[in-house]
Amino acid sequence: MGPTRALPPRERQWLRWLPAALILGVFVLDLLSPRGMRVFPLLAAAPVLVAPWFSLAGTIATGGAAFLAALLLPLVRGRLPFGVDDVVPFSTFVTLTLLAAVVNQLLARERRQLKNAREVAEAVQRAVLPSPPGRIGPLAVAVRYEAAAREAAIGGDLYAIHPTPHGTRLMIADVRGKGLGAVQTVNALLGTFHEAALRAPDLPGLVCWLEDRVQEANAAEGGTGLEMFATAVIAELSADGSTLRMANRGHPAPLLVHRGRTRPLEPGTPSLPLGLADLGIPNVLPDIPVDQYALPEGAVLVLFTDGVVEARDHRGVFYDPAPRLSRPLPPDPDHVLDALLADLYRYTAGHLDDDVALLAIGLPRDANDGLDRAPAAHRRKADDSRRV
Template sequence: MGPTRAPQPRGRRWLRALPAALILVVFALDFLTPRGMRVFPLLAAAPVLVAPWLSLAGTIATGGAALLAAVLLPLVRGRLPFGVDDIVPFSTFVTLTLLAAVVNRLLARERRQLRNTREVAEVLQRAVLPSPPGRIGPLTVAVRYEAAAREAAVGGDLYAIHPTSHGVRLMIADVRGKGLGAVRTVNALLGTFHEATRRAPDLPGVVRWLEERMQEVKRAEGGAGLETFATAVIAELSADGSTLCTANRGHPAPLLVHRGRARPLEPATPSLPLGLADLGVPDVPPDVPVDRYALPEGAVLVLFTDGVVEARDHRGVFYDPVPRLSRPLPPDPDHVLDALLGDLYRYTEEHLDDDVALLAVGLSRDAHDGPGGAPAVRPGEADGGRHPVRDPSGPSA
């Protein structure tokens, strides 16, 4: 399935009830205040207050309802609706309603332009990130891309997955910045990853190809130091889906979802993001730590960009995807990503401050060789024992 938006929670329905609530509050204040005091100015402000939120018809209807309330209030209190002294307030009332209508139209046009720009950005983003096939060998694949609510620029989030003779290699990354510069870097990384997956004999080789490409991008842009970089997770799944190798370059840890439990696959050795190798020892190629895990059958591997873990609720508390995915879920990547995004939108009240890219692969029950789906590589045997396979269900994960 392509990067389609997950079902989102419904909008803020309380905004529709705001005009009626405001008028009721004014009625209550009129009865609670002495007769000499007038609450007419509060009613006159009603259409202006709701103009940013309601439609043009709703704004004008609010003005009409407020005017009707202004006429009824004196009658209920035993006064004449309007006198000579009320001509100026009444004119002000009409003027404010017309002003609210103008403000409503201007804001609606701005929102429409922003929405169109964001849609163009999403189309461009999806053109840069074509959807992978839904199944690659023994793996089922799902991806999602969600554009930030506050931005209309193309982001630097990317994902890729390719079958090779070494297994299925995949990557998720987040390039610093937005706009055309980020798009150029995204294209450079995607092209390099595609080439490296075919030519590099191992995962560290793929990472070195990507690092060299990032250094070329930095030189071409005249960048230095911390100006240009990308966090990334580069991974390789064995041909039978039993073993996962990951190289984490300063990126949020992937999650392994299995039997109602989500486990973060934290790297044993932290590494700098891609593009920052020049900060190390000169002329010495940096080591590429690789973590290896034995994967159970029916598990789902979820990779995501930092837009997920940096999302906040109204109190400013960061979102944690582990509790949401630590529930009984079908071992289906599409279902897992929909559940995660639905919960993320509820948590943030439908407002993402950064783009979100997600890639999930499901290890089908027939992916493993041997009886009972036992892993083809036992812990400690991978690569001659030099890089022991970690059990993701254990405390080390």
């Protein structure tokens, strides 16, 4: 299944009741205030207050309702609404309502432009990232791509999966930055991955190809001091899907979801992102660490970019996907990703601050025996890290 947008949860329902609450509050305040106090300006502010959120009709309707309330207030006080002293306030009221309508239309036009730009960015992104087949050998595959709500720039998130004689090789990565430079690096990494996936004899060799490609892209920039790099997880599944080998290059740890439990597959040794291997930091091993795991049948492997774990709620608390996935879920990658995205949108009130790419791999229950195998968390270091 291709990338789809999860529906955000209901938000700002209280805004529907804001005009009524404001008008009612002004009535109460007018009744409780001394006769010399004028609460009229509060009513005049009602259409301006709702203009950014309501439609044009809603904004004008709010202005009309507030105007009627302004006519009723003098009657409640026992005097006629149209006195000499009311000419200027009522003129101001009409002017503010017209101003609110203009502001409403300007904001609506900007929202339409942003929506169109975001749709174009998503279309380009999906053209760059074609959907993989839903089935590769015994493996079920699902991907999702969610563009950030606050930006229309094309992001640097990417995923790829390729069946090879060595097993099914896959990658998820997040290129630094946005825009044309990030897209160029994304294209370069995708092309290199699909070529190296077939030609590299092992996972460290594949990582070396990708590292060389990012280094070449940085060299082509002429040392501007804005070197490109990419966090990435490059992995390889055996032909039967029972064994996972994984090289994590500074990327969020993938999650293994199985029988209502979720655990992160943290790397045994931290590694620098792609493009930064030539920094020469002391105490960093020159080889490429590869972690190996045994995957139980019915498990789902979930890989994602940092837009997931860097999402925040209204208190600024980062999102943790593990609790949401640590519940009874069908062992289906599509279902798992849909559940994760729905929970992410609920947590962030429908607003993502960064793009999100997700890739999920499911191992069907009938793919192999050994349902209750414990994951083997032993790590294999590849001594052969030569360039392929």
